[in-house]
Amino acid sequence: MPDPILQLSGLEQVFDTKKGKVPAVGGIDLDVEPGKVLCLVGESGCGKTTTARAAAGLTRPTAGRVAFRGKTVAQMDAAERFTYRRAVQYIHQDPYAALNPTRTVYSTLTAGLRRHRLVKSKGEARERAADILRLVDLTPPASYLDSYPHQLSGGQRQRVNIARSLAMNPELLICDESTSMLDVSIRVSLLNTLGRLRDELNVGFLFITHDLAVAKYFAWDGEIAVMYLGKVVEHGPTPQVIGDPQHPYTKALIGAVCEPDPDLARSNRAVSTLRSAEIPSLTDLPSGCTFHPRCPAFEGGLCDADAPPLQPVGGRRLACHVVARDHGRTDRGHGRPARRDGGGQVTTWSA
């Protein structure tokens, strides 16, 4: 197993606000390996972006550490930091805000190249910029190099945005919903481009998305970590997490994916019934398992007592009292038949 390129250990990010402390990320441990994809999924406000920003070194975590190639980012010297900055690139979600309106595409793409001395002359810079534009399907490059962001469409801007990160020859790309603003047709071609980088150049990805279809498409060989209210609730290889979700929240997420086949959609609906659609406030987290007020598998006295640890269950890491207990029972031969819809599929898992 190769050394992870990025390690997040015990990462915590607490924001001080007027309403009190907001624990946006409450201690997560994740690794990204070179050439692999780690997908973070979860609903809005669950701390995906905060995690990504801490991983990119944009914010300083309040606890825990971010390590790049085994070195803690907070303790890097100037030279190491320089390398880290070049090697880890972050792609913003909003292509409208992420490009400087006063600079042309050429100037945006080559600023980093020139700064990091990756090109020698203006001609070479232009050549490189054109190559990168071709990589993100903005052809012919000559018609884009001298454009200003406001002359481009949203999808074109996002591709420029991605091209800027690619220009730095990154070893790790942190994509924060980077494809969510694109047309579906372009999304796939861009995901394929990113996939090529992953496979050919061994670029690692921390890929944040709320779109499970994208996660499934892009991270099939990688891992998925499902986040809920700042904590990872289920983390494992993509085929297992998507094909055989164990945590009730993951099941609900998968059940919520739009299904073009109405029969399948109807059968999925049964699984996805949450007890409440309301997301608890981060300033006032529920006791025990933070998911218990919404969880279909909720059991009083168990779920609202202690926070479930993220423990290995059936080839993945999982934070759920009920599933872990039932899993233990089936292991010891006390397999119970399906109890209710939430826990109904517990016995069908295969590790």
Added chain:
Amino acid sequence: MTDQSTDTRRPGARRRGRASALGQIWTGLTRSPAGFAGSLLVLAIVLFSFLGPLLIDQDNPTDITKIWLSPSSEHWLGTQYEGKDTFKILVNSGSEPIWVGALAATMSVTIAVALGSAAGYFRGRLDSILLQLTDVTVTIPQFLLMLSVVAFFENIPPWGIAMVVGSTMWAFLFRSIRAQVMSLKEREFVEAARLQNLGAPRIVFREILPNMAGFIFVNFVIAVNQAIYAIVGLYVLGLMPSRTPNWGLMIHISWRDNFYLNPVALPYVITPLVMIVLFTIGLVTMGRGLDQALNPRLRER
């Protein structure tokens, strides 16, 4: 499909988008009719005041036989109380207020941009010290300071006045630049630049400041205006040593000797006022045009 590698180097493509900064300013200025008219006006007055003195016969003797003549082909604006040609005086009067104003404005805008962006970008102690400094500067009444400086240094040269004006005007602009830098620096494109490790000077000067170039230029124009008012005001009040002819001095003499009551003195009384008003109008409309010229989004329309 065309050969794209040669395509990217086509000089035509380069010229189209990457026109020189001067070219951009020129396009912007000529785009809006008002901005263009304003620029022409400013240009005309600047040429009149700086090139004019070289083109006219500087010999303008006192001649008591020619006091207060009406405008004629020989004396375009008539003559003044000493029998000197009013037009020649007017031609020589513009340069000093204009260059003193421009110097003071350059100084105050440079200070405001440098300190304002440093304070807004780095925050921390530097920011609080500079804020204290502006609080002090803002409370100094500019005109009173000028009065006392002029009273104290009797033979103060015009550039000295420019320094005094410039050093009191920067504080307000400092505050708005600091505020804008603080807001722009949180934008994602600045974050992206930080992620590429572009370095603070580059981020401030290449990423942040160009976004407020229009604002800075408009303020520069306003500052030129204010500085001209200040220096003309000093002359009008008769507080500056009268070495060279200038608009302020003409107004001062008209006021001191009650020329405004005398219809034949009308050209002498009114022309400096007209020049100042036209210059102000020109600067303000030019500022609007520049704002458009320096904003790529507005440039398109």
